[in-house]
Amino acid sequence: MIAILLLLPADTPDEFFEKKIRPALVANCLSCHDTQKQRGGLRLDSRAAMLKGGDTGPALVPGDVAKSRIITAIGYKEIGFQMPPRGKLSDAVIADLTKWVAEGAHWPAGDKTTAAQGNKFDLADRKAAHWSWQPLRDPVIPAPKDDWARSASDRLLLADLDKSKLSPAPDTDRSTLLRRLSFDLIGLPPVSEEVEAFIADRRPDAVERVVDRLLANPRFGERWARHWLDLVRYAETRGHEFDFSIPNAYRYRDYVIRALNDDVPYDRFVIEHLAGDLVSSPRTLGGSNESILGTGFWFLGEEVHSPVDIRADQADRFDNRIDVMSKTFLGLTISCARCHDHKFDAISSRDYYSLYSFLTSSSYRQVRYDGWETNRAVAARLDTLRAEHARRMPAFEYTPPVDTAQGEVIVDYANLKPGQWLPDDVSFGIRPVKAGELRLGRVVERTAAEFDPFWSPLNYAPGSEQEPGGLGANRSGRTIRTPGFKVAPGRVYALVRGAGRLYAGVGSHIMLAGPLHGRLVQGFGASKTYRWVAIDLSLYVGQPAHLELTANSDDFAVARVIQSTTVPPAPTEAKLPILDDKTFVEWRAAEQGLAKEAVFSSRLAPAMQDGTGIDEAVFVRGSHRNLGTPTPRRFLEALAGDRPLVTPGSGRMELAKQMVDPSITPLTSRVMVNRVWHHLFGRGIAASVDDLGVMGTPPTHPELLDHLATRFAKEGWSVKRLVRELVLSRAYAMSSDPTADDKTDPDNRLFHRANVRRLSAEAVRDALLSLSGELRPTMFGSPTPIYLTEFQEGRGRPGSGPLNGDGRRSIYLGVRRNFLSSFLLAFDAPAPFSAVGRRTVSNVPAQSLILMNDPFVQQQSALWAKRGGDVRRLYLAAFGRLPTADEMSVCEAFLKEGTPEELAHSLVNVKEFIFVR
Amino acid sequence: MITRRDMLARCANGFGAVAFHALLAEAAAPSRESTGLHHRATARSVIYLYMDGGPSQVDTFDPKPLLSKYNGEPPNKFFKVEPTQFDSIGRMLGSPWKFAQHGESGLWVSDLFPNIAKRADDLAVVRSVVSKFSEHTSANYFLHTGSGLQGRPSMGSWLSYGLGKLNANLPSFVVLNGGLIPPGGLDNFNAGFLPAAHQGSVFKTGANPVANIKRLERSEDTQRKKLDLVRKLDRLSADRSGRSDAIESAIINHETAFRMQSAVPELMDIAGETTATQKLYGLDAAYPHTRTFGRQCLIARRLVERGVRFIELTCPGTGHDRWDQHSNLKKGHEDNSLAVDQPIAALLMDLKTRGLLDSTLVVWSGEFGRTPFAQGGNGRDHNPFGFSIWMAGGGVRGGMVYGETDEWGYKAVKDKVEIHDLHATMLHCLGIDHKRLTMRFGGRDMRLTDVHGEVLTKILR
Missing domain, CATH: 3.40.720.10 (Alkaline Phosphatase, subunit A)
Incomplete structure (x- = not known):
């Protein structure tokens, strides 16, 4: 074979190229890498383009096969970097291409030599071209031409109707208005007595009185919290294969309800979501930290129980978090910039990975949030108290041991840098202990983070749920995390004392349910002296990580954490002075006295914990195996400029402050007022409430939107005030009946009348409970399991709850990702996976089948019938109005043969029951 | 010719998006014959x-x-x-x-x-x-x-x-x-x-392969009577406030649901x-x-x-x-x-x-x-x-x-x-x-x- 080859006349370089190389490129590469398409930012149709390369660097280094990415790719050795994607080239073609590169990559002269153009993404142009990036502009309010308008928003709306020669519809009747107000504000129908009283109330401020009563009703928070939960894809389990719980997720749900009822200013609410763990003075409620609960929203998404590639899995989870965060607060689809610069909006891939870096720099915990300030004060006083007592103790001599271990320091508690003190609670004290310091009955042998036995009694309030996966239980309040680091070859070693558990947060993977990543958690038993414990992270070299160390015994301490390729020498033991226990009597009594003030029991809630700042790089084409430009943490360039936030921690607080500053971010208030408008008028001023970008729907009334947004931000971000103003407007009170103007404005884009709206899934169910009298006013707490039909099957199936859901409002029903309520789903409750600010309103036979045949519906209507009452009262309860004479006679005729139960069941099947006019 | 009610009925039943767009195209250019598909299936x-x-x-x-x-x-x-x-x-x-x-x-x-x-x-x-x-x-x-x-x-x-x-x-x-x-x-x-x-x-x-397909009423007649009542009241309700597409679609849907009650058991x-x-x-x-x-x-x-x-x-x-x-x-x-x-x-x-x-x-x-x-x-x-x-x-x-x-x-x-x-x-x-x-x-x-x-x-x- 070789002999034959040698006998053939050699091709000239031109011939070799034209015979072998060009055909191979044309056949296998150019369909994705030429003038038409540049996958990976790469062109392979000229030598210059190859030299320039693509997202991962030069494709070609003439003469250097090892450095030429094109050869690596066709070699098919690296998973995720194999070309062509459809299948490996034949050995002969690979040999030709390799030979070509090795021999200098000759390209015939005269061929086109232009390198690939840069892409056309221009952030400044994009920003300038689209309305939603522009600063808020409070418009001049047009003068009223008649007395129709009651508010500035009415005058703006009317001006646009005038321009189109449309007139506002007449006011709706009072009973319809009351029903509309009641469902919109509290999500429940008005009860018969309320209807009658309101119809009879002829005072000029009758509507205002109703509105103020509804706004003060705690049901308001329940109704509006449900809107919010749709945005943050609220669920109580992690879905995926076994649908594991998100422990204590409902604490977040309750937080949202309270925040809305208390009318927490919206800017504050946003800050608490982004960085509630970092606010300097948290809102407290009975001593509990309310603000920190907001950060729970980050962790309401899916978690995969045993992914093989945890960095890729992290990329998916963080993508979901960025998606939810950016749609919810900013009305932007930042996630679209995961694999490339946004196709339409002023959002770059660098923006995306800058935000990603905030998440890498933070981690998950179940926080103890009760007794928050008390315990922090106690911990500080404890430190002072000890210093005072120590001063009075007899002197002693002590030389601490010298630690000679070599390696990259992850944390050294004797040499702590700003932002590196990261316990998850006060139980490690307010600082590391110092070698030679006195503690009750002993001298501290090493400078270290020590679990403080003072906090030994800490416990979890009854009913607190614990972590289901390999992370393990009983971590909260007993855990300290290290700064972040990048995993290097070798092992990670921690110098620890006592019994504990070590978890390596690689890829922020927390489920740890499979064997492959079981190595990320490691326990170690009791030991009275310090020793090194090792964890092998060699599978994850190059990835960002941090460690969390949990005290399983009261004498737990960690002095240093390093990573190294050599095993550290065993630590030397120090000779500790023996102290006379009697001298500690007074000290001990003082500590015991202080302990009476501490709050040892606490509830738990999912929350974020700050780490140290870690900056990621762009994942080229969304792949973590392909790192591009570094991306320091900062907000969107289009809003806040390309200025990295330099902070020892994650920098989430700085990010949050920029988001709620209207001079930097006009979107935050626009998005929120648009959402409120959507819920009250049936369509947003910009209909695509979660996307105010180029692909969204432009606002029908941009001036109105800006007017509301400006005032919202200027006047204290009060959601209740905004709602009040809008529902008291003339526009809100219009009738939804067809008008002559429907021909000109068939989609009612200009709001010339009210929209007919179907009740939300929750409102349908809650209204049934309200009719039957089974609705219980109980608020908050652990969810009531949904009633599971025999048709709802699968792994992780929970127990079924009672048919009537214990009479609890739908917001308190369990939301288990893999076992969602089929009743609520049929009426378009969204499956929780991304921000849904606008639910679909579908019309499917399943809805009719439910209203006809579901045992719950029949049960509730039978109970309703049993409460007694004539046709008049049934109509008042179901439709918030009196029956017409015709309706009265039809119903009475039915009752001659039919039963009251049958009548009641029929009435809930009348469409008016599930619609608001 | 497609009536408004046809259109509502089709939408209510999940009329296909592809066919729907074809239908719109057809309405714009009625001479073009359309299968409602992108190509022959x-x-x-x-x-x-x-x-x-x-x-x-x-x-x-x-x-x-x-x-x-x-x-x-x-x-x-x-x-x-x-x-x-x-x-x-x-x-x-x-x-x-x-x-x-x-x-x-x-x-x-x-x-x-x-x-x-x-x-x-x-x-x-x-x-x-x-x-x-x-x-x-x-x-x-x-x-x-x-x-x-x-x-x-x-x-x-x-x-x-x-x-x-x-x-x-x-x-x-x-x-x-x-x-x-x-x-x-x-x-x-x-x-x-x-x-x-x-x-x-x-x-x-x-x-009964799916939830709610089976009526709970003792007889079909009882259910039928209820549905007749619902139909009358729906009509009276519409007379009172005027027509709404959303509500009309829901009414059509209700009729489909009624028929499904027999279609599904027959299938099984x-x-x-x-x-x-x-x-x-x-x-x-x-x-x-x-x-x-x-x-x-x-x-x-x-x-x-x-x-x-x-x-x-x-x-x-x-x-x-x-x-x-x-x-x-x-x-x-x-x-x-x-x-x-x-x-x-x-x-x-x-x-x-x-x-x-x-x-x-x-x-x-x-x-x-x-x-x-x-x-x-x-x-x-x-x-x-x-x-x-x-x-x-x-x-x-x-x-x-x-x-x-x-x-x-x-x-x-x-x-x-x-x-x-x-x-x-x-x-x-x-x-x-x-x-x-x-x-x-x-x-x-x-x-x-x-x-x-x-x-x-x-x-x-």
Whole structure:
């Protein structure tokens, strides 16, 4: 074979190229890498383009096969970097291409030599071209031409109707208005007595009185919290294969309800979501930290129980978090910039990975949030108290041991840098202990983070749920995390004392349910002296990580954490002075006295914990195996400029402050007022409430939107005030009946009348409970399991709850990702996976089948019938109005043969029951 | 001429998006004849035989004699072993089953499927499918929705959304639940951001396969009277406030629901099928799981006859955690194949006899394959790098093999096929261009195939 080859006349370089190389490129590469398409930012149709390369660097280094990415790719050795994607080239073609590169990559002269153009993404142009990036502009309010308008928003709306020669519809009747107000504000129908009283109330401020009563009703928070939960894809389990719980997720749900009822200013609410763990003075409620609960929203998404590639899995989870965060607060689809610069909006891939870096720099915990300030004060006083007592103790001599271990320091508690003190609670004290310091009955042998036995009694309030996966239980309040680091070859070693558990947060993977990543958690038993414990992270070299160390015994301490390729020498033991226990009597009594003030029991809630700042790089084409430009943490360039936030921690607080500053971010208030408008008028001023970008729907009334947004931000971000103003407007009170103007404005884009709206899934169910009298006013707490039909099957199936859901409002029903309520789903409750600010309103036979045949519906209507009452009262309860004479006679005729139960069941099947006019 | 009420009725019943756009085009240019499709369809329905857990390619349709030759040797002697989910890399494991060539085409099928082997000339086996995920749930979501994340629309939902209904009284996407709901749960069959009308309806075997299909009233007459009352009151209510499209659609819907109450039990009642047919499907088989799956396959054919667009079958629980044989490969795969082999062969034959195979695309696949080396001693771990599926009917060429894995059956090396390609091909057979079937969501025109997908033209007629 070789002999034959040698006998053939050699091709000239031109011939070799034209015979072998060009055909191979044309056949296998150019369909994705030429003038038409540049996958990976790469062109392979000229030598210059190859030299320039693509997202991962030069494709070609003439003469250097090892450095030429094109050869690596066709070699098919690296998973995720194999070309062509459809299948490996034949050995002969690979040999030709390799030979070509090795021999200098000759390209015939005269061929086109232009390198690939840069892409056309221009952030400044994009920003300038689209309305939603522009600063808020409070418009001049047009003068009223008649007395129709009651508010500035009415005058703006009317001006646009005038321009189109449309007139506002007449006011709706009072009973319809009351029903509309009641469902919109509290999500429940008005009860018969309320209807009658309101119809009879002829005072000029009758509507205002109703509105103020509804706004003060705690049901308001329940109704509006449900809107919010749709945005943050609220669920109580992690879905995926076994649908594991998100422990204590409902604490977040309750937080949202309270925040809305208390009318927490919206800017504050946003800050608490982004960085509630970092606010300097948290809102407290009975001593509990309310603000920190907001950060729970980050962790309401899916978690995969045993992914093989945890960095890729992290990329998916963080993508979901960025998606939810950016749609919810900013009305932007930042996630679209995961694999490339946004196709339409002023959002770059660098923006995306800058935000990603905030998440890498933070981690998950179940926080103890009760007794928050008390315990922090106690911990500080404890430190002072000890210093005072120590001063009075007899002197002693002590030389601490010298630690000679070599390696990259992850944390050294004797040499702590700003932002590196990261316990998850006060139980490690307010600082590391110092070698030679006195503690009750002993001298501290090493400078270290020590679990403080003072906090030994800490416990979890009854009913607190614990972590289901390999992370393990009983971590909260007993855990300290290290700064972040990048995993290097070798092992990670921690110098620890006592019994504990070590978890390596690689890829922020927390489920740890499979064997492959079981190595990320490691326990170690009791030991009275310090020793090194090792964890092998060699599978994850190059990835960002941090460690969390949990005290399983009261004498737990960690002095240093390093990573190294050599095993550290065993630590030397120090000779500790023996102290006379009697001298500690007074000290001990003082500590015991202080302990009476501490709050040892606490509830738990999912929350974020700050780490140290870690900056990621762009994942080229969304792949973590392909790192591009570094991306320091900062907000969107289009809003806040390309200025990295330099902070020892994650920098989430700085990010949050920029988001709620209207001079930097006009979107935050626009998005929120648009959402409120959507819920009250049936369509947003910009209909695509979660996307105010180029692909969204432009606002029908941009001036109105800006007017509301400006005032919202200027006047204290009060959601209740905004709602009040809008529902008291003339526009809100219009009738939804067809008008002559429907021909000109068939989609009612200009709001010339009210929209007919179907009740939300929750409102349908809650209204049934309200009719039957089974609705219980109980608020908050652990969810009531949904009633599971025999048709709802699968792994992780929970127990079924009672048919009537214990009479609890739908917001308190369990939301288990893999076992969602089929009743609520049929009426378009969204499956929780991304921000849904606008639910679909579908019309499917399943809805009719439910209203006809579901045992719950029949049960509730039978109970309703049993409460007694004539046709008049049934109509008042179901439709918030009196029956017409015709309706009265039809119903009475039915009752001659039919039963009251049958009548009641029929009435809930009348469409008016599930619609608001 | 389409009346307003027709339009409302069609919308209420999930009238197909593709056809809807065609209809609008038709209204604009009435002379143009339109089928309502992007191109001529070769299939009207899909039956998706979902082999939950991941059958082993090297034990079914992709023979690799080298595995037996090097049985017991460490695999990393021959190739680089990628991380596996259970991280327990065993020795090279030759297939415990014999392979033989079948039919005129000489297609290779192992002893696991003696009956399916007889239909070899109907099958197009694709041996080079790859997935992006090594764990069940992500891989299930990926296979069903084109995304590894929860909450995206299932392929059946996309079809329903694109094509709409042929039968107003049945859902257009039905899942026949054999007993095992795949990891990831019912979300594998959800409509995601598509309207709820397109969600998969999961049918159990039995006379009342879905919730709320059975009236609770003692007699039909009682229910009828209630509905008459509802109809009158709805009309009076409309008289009072004027017409609303939303409310009118809901009224039409209510009537459909009433009819479904009889259509569904009629579908499930197989008493009218001949004894021969019932035997063919294995309804008299000794193995109970063959009977379960046989019934599912028979119902699947009845659904096809009734114009249902997408029918997915999940596996019966044979006590082995699906096809997921991390250990006891032999017993597990044998029990699973015993359950599905005869019914699947019967389905292919029955469809063909009735002239339905040409318009029905049958797909057989797991979410990934299995490793050619052992997990522990006698199992195989998950392998997304190269596995086999097959398709039959509905415009697919029979008796052919497409794509190749390496000599170990570990990784696809020739004509690699992505899940997106499978989706693109399915849509193509039904007359839909996968690039044009879109839904605007979250700022993007979303597709089943995302930004990927190429039609596998070489396996099509």
